[in-house]
Amino acid sequence: MADKLVELKTINKMFSGVSVLKNVDLSVYAGEVLCLVGENGSGKSTLIKIISGVYPYEGGELYLAGKHFAKPTPTQSINEGIQVIYQDFSVFSNLTVAENIAMSSNIQNKKKIVNWRRNHKIASEALKKIDVKMDLEAELASLSVAQKQIVAISRAISQKAKLIIMDEPTTALTRKEIDRLFEIIRGLKAQGIAIIFVSHKLDEVFEICDRIAVIRSGEIVVDLPVEEFPRDKLVYYMIGKDIQEECFACSPSAENPMIRVNNISRRGEFRNVSFSVRPGEILAITGQLGSGRTELALSLFGINPIQSGEIFIQGKKVKIKNQREARKLGIAYLPEDRLSEGLYMNRSLGDNFSSVIISQLKNRFGIIKNAVLESNSNYWIEKLGMTRKRYTTPASDFSGGNQQRIVLGKWLATSPKIFVLNGPTVGVDVKSKSEIHAVIKDLAAQGMAVIIISDDIGEILSTSSKVIVMRDHHIIFEGNTCDISHQELNAQILSSQAN
Amino acid sequence: ENDPFIQDMVIAHLPKTVGGAWFTRMYQGFGQYSGMSGSETFQIGPSTGDAAAHNANVQDLVAQGVDAICVVPYAPEQIDAELGKARAEGTIVISNEGTKLQNIDYDLEAFDNTKFGQGAAELLGEGMGGKGSIIVFVGSLGSTAHMSWANSIVDTIQAKYPDIQVANKDGVFIETGNNAANSYEKAKEALKAYPEATGIFCPSATDTPSIARAIQEAGLTNQITYVAVGLPNAVRTYVKSGDLDVVVCWDPADVGLAMCKLAAAAKSGYEVKTGDDLGVFGFNNVIVEGKVVMGSEWRVLTAAEIDDFNY
């Protein structure tokens, strides 16, 4: 067997008395790709942060490159050749692309002085490796989520690392970029560099891995080479039971459209977009990065009002000037980035669940009682099948899947007619994902018009009745999901010729 | 032991601010009085000029039951009501620079403010040879004493020296803020704004040296007659270098001691009359107008005399 780069022996971790990792044993060997899978909140990111020295551990032993570390710091971990692409990227939005990418290299090489020309060289080389073009002088704040993720990846692979840990590195990437990343991973592997790869996209896992470790509620339950791994049992290992995602039955409804948009445009964002969604229908909008999907969604929600064209809701022409009007018209919007746009992280569950309907919760003296917040919160916990927690628990204490359910719940509380969901299951595990899908389908069944913006073709095909593909700010394809296969849709998204 | 000016009592000194040279020196007068009478004296006050903090201090003093409060108000109008409450509780109140106060036993003034202004105006007028123009500063536009000196100077100049103009014409004096750095900047600005000025008056002891410094830097030492209130130690350098031509002063410790004596008089029930001798330099023959007890002396120091004084 090759060198042991990392060895964890009965590692334990607790957050304020809650056990998150229990007696974890895990080793990583040079030149292998180890996949770490598990549902949301099972402890993957925490495990990674222990290896990278971000969190101290409470019990057990940690060896990096054979050396024992009782209280490793990020610097020590980096010095042992460990690079991490964090789930939240950990990039600096106030700095340029070049500096972000070159920063780790400068630190690792213990540079005292910054050579800006060298920064540029490092950055452009790293970007060239994954075949991406980007303005090196652009500030990260002006980039999209996907571009930030690319920067995070470039930063990690520009290093002379022995182990690169990737915590859900593909959430915001397109298929093309993912393929490119996989090529790089194979190249790194060939150089004897080990990879820990975390993903909720299970086909990716089988595509790239040598070994799979499944973590459930903080314990490693399986740890097997991919050849020996019973593929059909992966989901069972992860959640302890089987789930089946049934295909979406297209049920064309006879009713008039709930929402119809006619030739709407907004300068520089999207143009001549027309579609309609009937009650009970789920429309998927997809397309590559920068195609204008997010902008379209924001316009429907009134954030960037349209400049031309018409919007009809239940046959009545409406002007959506801002979010509040959209809300009044019965439109709900689940934002792209739940960390910075979806949740008040330091506020309680009760606060978050009531954050859109707060004015309706007051009693006749205008007062909001704790009991109301509590019952509202408990209602949605129940309804969305979340783990039971007190309504005073801060939102930051929940894992990704549960956080997404909070965002969903707070909008469902408004009983919307039209729900626009931007990436509803990004970074959500299979179980939560299928549960969220079930919730969405159930909503549609009750007569809601749903618009989903998604990259996940499987998700589109299994949840939606119609799909729209956008490119270069306009619609290039429109069709029923029943009539299109996985490959065909993928080809549409990747098609590069205009019109 | 039947001296009405010597009583054993608890006296609080409440200056505009604590810590500065002027009021630290004033408090030494309280120390002297303590030695004479066995009284307990102490100083409290805000560390920055603030009428609100002053009022809170008066309340605290009344609540702990001192016999007398000797106050130099930061904003006389705004402390008067609070002093009224103190007196209603039986606390003796003596003020300095507070001629307008209603709720006091006595106000002590080192001299008649109008006369002081006249004196300063004459020093200016003579120094300037009866012609030119003057800039008048005040520590703050709200300070009663500064404003009455400044006003008196302007009146006297206009009456006695028709050839002297007041440069800051609108009748609003330039505020130096009782802050050395700020007054230095203000002085530099004023010297440029009124290049014709040949006379300057500054009533704020804190600000006097830095204005002298500004004059020196502008190279106007010989052109400008600078008359100001100050402590000898603080301005000695500039008086010797000629940037500050005349410093007008009195010893704050004397004022402090005299305030204590008035407090004693109020306690013993003795009514202070014109002609009384408080046994303190400058207050040997006081003039009493209503509640205001005025001394009659201030010192006019030039380079020749400055070394005789050390405070």
Added chain:
Amino acid sequence: MRIIRKIDNKTLQLAVICVVLFTVMAFIRPKFTSSANIYSMMMQIGTSGLFAVCIAIVYLSRGIDLSIISIANLVGIICGVIFRTALNESSSDAEVTGVILLCVLIGIFIGMLCGFINGLLIAELGIFPILVTLATQNIFMGISMIITQGRAETDIPKSLIQFADSSILSIGDFRGIPIILLLFLAIYVSLSVIVHKTPFGFKLQWHGSNSRVSFFNAIDNKRVIYTTYILSGAVAAVGGLIITGRTGSAKADYGGNAVFQALLTCVLAGISPLGGRGKVYNLILSLMALQFLSTGFNMLRISPLIRDSLYGFLLVFSIIMEYLIEKRRVNMLNKKTMLTERMTASRYTRS
């Protein structure tokens, strides 16, 4: 026991500080507990508390309002001008009362107007509150200076002064509870309720927690900002009226330290300038703690120069205490869990 668990840590901690300070002072200086002193402390809390309330609400929205004392003084001065022009020696009592009531309304209106201006600049132009209110602090004080040329307005009706000095429930030696304190308590309680129990209050705190999320929640952020600063301006205006009544005068530069004191009070009460955290109702305890300290030090004749530095020590001390307590709590929790974890065997079989 349940009640104790419901009270948050900060309240408990502040209560302990208050009790300790009070006891120590009472022990060293028995006069500390005299009715005159208690009365005087209540008076002082009544005035300084209002400005602390202003800062507390803007802090919760992740803002700051440096202009409050300028607003208060401006209100006082405008009322002073009205009194001076509208009233004379021969005005009847009814006339005086009428003008006073009018002034109260005008004063609060001016306070709200000033708050509106702050809100306008912050909400519409997105300028940082600290810059906006620093500028308006100068502007409002500047207007006061222009009106008065630095002088004080002193023609304040006697009846207003008497009102400001009156109290209720006075029994024998005890002077009762000052009207000013009652007024403060009324504002303090209503604002605590508004901030922690009404839809607006929730929106205000959420704005402080993450205004971007509020934006996506279809909450009218601008309206929240306007309301917050208008409220702060209105409370500051009441402060201005009280100061006018208490001192029988109004002047542009009264209370130069008031904002700083208010910041200190809020921070001690655990209301964070970073927004979205802290409880307005804890203010009363931190006001009391600081008042005990300030009055106590005066009684002990401790130099005011050291006194200011002890405030700093108190602040640092209370925060470090909190830090250590929290650290200890987490450590103990973790130890407990470790033990139980060790005792229960792994639930999953390894394959």
Added chain:
Amino acid sequence: MIKRIVLKNEFLSLSMILLFGIIFGIANPTFLSLINILDLLKMCVKPAIFACGVMIVLISGGIDMSFLWIGMFSAYSTSKLFSIVQANGTIVPFAVILLVSMFIGALLGSINSLLVSKFRIPVFIATLSSANIFMGIMFQFVGSEYIFPEQMPQSMIEFSNKLLFSFPSQGGTLVGLHVSVLYAIAALLITHLVMRYTMMGRSVYALGGDASSAERVGFSLIKTNLFVFMMAGLIAGLAGAIAISNIQVANPYDFQGQELTVTAAVIIGGTRVTGGKGSVLGVALGVLLTNLISQNLILVGVPPEYNKFVFGLLIIFATIVQAVQERARKALYRGL
């Protein structure tokens, strides 16, 4: 390209400086005289040096409320110490005075850093408290009284009289560029170099951008914090000593209450209040702009009672222009 330059904050500050320069010059031609411009530069020395430290702390993500007291503490104790030394007959060179003052400043700064890194106290609160503590310690253990020109160390007085390129004015006195302006320029330049070309400086930007990410990429937050506050303290010590020398009087209360005025200048200069952004050039221009306005109101005929009002309006004006420009810049990046 031109659009990017036009929308740069520095360009804007510079245009506003020119705009006000022209307006003031029309109102009173004296404003444009060489003497006045030299004076303006000298007046900017103190705020400009302080601003360097303020900028560093702002970039790291905090607002410093203690720098003026650190500056006063260092400068006052240093001049007091050397005035005693001098009374005993030893003359100390100015460099030594500066070094000692900077050393004391750095020491006090490290106390701030302890509060911030060890006890996780937010910077604003930590420095608000420490400012009080420093003040009390100084008054109690160092002193609270003026140090007069005649007591001041000789070298400080000499420093305050030193002019570069001096020439006689009409009145016959020497005018010229005050030597302290060079010190300010040096401080600005060094700050720029340190912040832009050292990893330590970059770690401050990283910390201000995202503290936990900074830690994860391998910066030591403790070290960075220590650097931020020691640097800020050191600069404050320098600023204090130079300011005291320039007015030849050490009055312990002198700097009080100007924290936010300096901070405002730094923010107007384009430093982001929430951290992560700021440039020395911008800060220098911000200081120049605010001082240009506040130091010349009498000169252009604004009556004293209008001072605060006009100053407030001008801050609003400057920030409104910036806010509008910021929007334009965002729109540019969005490709609109």
